[in-house]
Amino acid sequence: MGEVSRGARAVVVCPDIRSQRYDLDAEARLEEACGLALAIGIEVVTSQILPVRDVKPNTLFGSGQVDNIQAACELEEAELVVVDGALSPIQQRNLEDRLKRKVIDRTGLILEIFGERAATAEGRLQVELAHLDYQQSRLVRSWTHLERQRGGFGFLGGPGETQIEADRRMIRQRMGRLRKELEQVRKTRALHRERRGRAPWPIIALVGYTNAGKSTLFNTLTGAEVMAEDLLFATLDPTMRAVRLPGVEKAILSDTVGFISDLPTQLVAAFRATLEEVTAADVIVHVRDMSNPSAAAQKSQVLGVLTDLGVIDGEDGVSHIPIVEAWNKWDLLDTDKRAELAELAANDELVIPISAISGEGLDEFVTEIDDLLTAGAREYHLVLSAAEGQKIAWLHAHGNVLNEQDAGEGEDGPLRAIDVKLTAKEFGRFDSL
Missing domain, CATH: 3.40.50.11060 (GTPase HflX, N-terminal domain)
Structure with missing residues (x-):
């Protein structure tokens, strides 16, 4: 031949x-x-x-x-x-x-x-x-x-x-x-991954069936120009970019290879390392093409892969990493389908209807991700010397400062009392300054 x-x-x-x-x-x-x-x-x-x-x-x-x-x-x-x-x-x-x-x-x-x-x-x-x-x-x-x-x-x-x-x-x-x-x-x-685990910045992994719109959403959120065409398997290598959220100074957004039904066994094994990036995520965003008639079957495929990776417990079906469903291509749905799906989405706070192309729903999506990443934040009462200006500035840049006032004199001069909300990761970073 x-x-x-x-x-x-x-x-x-x-x-x-x-x-x-x-x-x-x-x-x-x-x-x-x-x-x-x-x-x-x-x-x-x-x-x-x-x-x-x-x-x-x-x-x-x-x-x-x-x-x-x-x-x-x-x-x-x-x-x-x-x-x-x-x-x-x-x-x-x-x-x-x-x-x-x-x-x-x-x-x-x-x-x-x-x-x-x-x-x-x-x-x-x-x-x-x-x-x-x-x-x-x-x-x-x-x-x-x-x-x-x-x-x-x-x-x-x-x-x-x-x-x-x-x-x-x-x-x-x-x-x-x-x-x-x-x-x-x-x-x-x-x-x-271990370094990123100790690192300060949370990781958001985009997963989904191939051609669901992950790369388009990635580009919209980061301004990057990752290949985003209407083709199956447009992305193969995980791409990472930094994004800023309202309550998180910096998060890492990771775009991964699309999943597909009946993936040949040779490829499942060969791409295991690529998909393992997902296991290090703080939040997983499952991007779904809701305009596709096979959307339900595609979801099942993706959840099956996440179960194989150990993200979802095979026995009780519970994920140890929060999974947000981004119901994408909302702009392609007719009025009746929108109404039907909107009713379903309203009953689940981890489902956000979006259009990565038009931007519809992205504000709500970002807010939800931000809420999940800052959910573990707690309030700290810190007393710092005014001479530690770098640390004080860091708290204002990275944490949610609730109150700051004079706290008298210390050995190194004036003291500042600061009430600030930080996630465990952020406090770890602050502690190591």
Whole structure:
């Protein structure tokens, strides 16, 4: 099979296997698969759901269905077939032989997206490890990892790439090295988290299903220009920025990779370190696309991942980190839907309807986050020497000073009595000045 570049014309097929349970219905899965293809620059010329009563070991689909896929490819002049499901290496090879076209499955497609989107050295390490794990059983196919000049991660390569043939020993050696490097990354991350835990500034982590609007909200709140396009998986590497809230001088806002249904196991493992950032948060903001018909199923996916990470207790379903639901894309809802959801939101103080695009509801959202972060603040009565001007100034800048007055004379001169509200973290910072 020749290389397929961005802009390739593709037929997307979604197998609906009778014996398999799915989180989303077939229509939603097909729409998501088309979104994934678009995210990597593939032109979807036609898409279809194919019911699979009995899985064929050699091709997954029945012979007649394979003929129908081929006919669609001929009609639409498609050079690529995307199967929204897991294909065994044999199924993939046999389908390519039958269809005379390149075939990639869901895992391969997501790996392509991850390969293109991963921006940091850590992200690239994680993607490469996941790709090698996937590639081990597909050595009949050429790939470009260990010697590439540019392009994607193996299936949808581009000009300038060098094709080499890799053997299992080479892959195992490379995977061993990558795991060591990633272990170092995890240790470094743990140290950074520990430092931030001692640090003064609270962390707000944005989580949510892919394309829910996390990056747009991140940009709106921080003024940053993180990639925020209407694409699945627009963000892969966690991005952090400082934000100022009414009662918090500085907080760290963290934008994380979007979650998705049926994430291939190789990717769950490879991106664990990235998602672990969430476990260090003081507040989690679950950004939801309320205009999506599958919003409820998407929420279930996100909560499942948070449970896997240990944020939510698997037995009682209680989160040990406060979770605020930002009901995003409010501007896309019709009047009836708004009214219906507004009634539900009114009964839960941790649900805030917002539009990250128009700014609607963001004042209430910021107030809620601010209240959560300062909920543990308590009042301190401090007596400081007037000579400790730096500490006094710090209290005015970082705490909520309720009262300040003269407190007589001390050994170092005049004293000031200050009543101030501080969170435990802020008091820790003050204490270490």
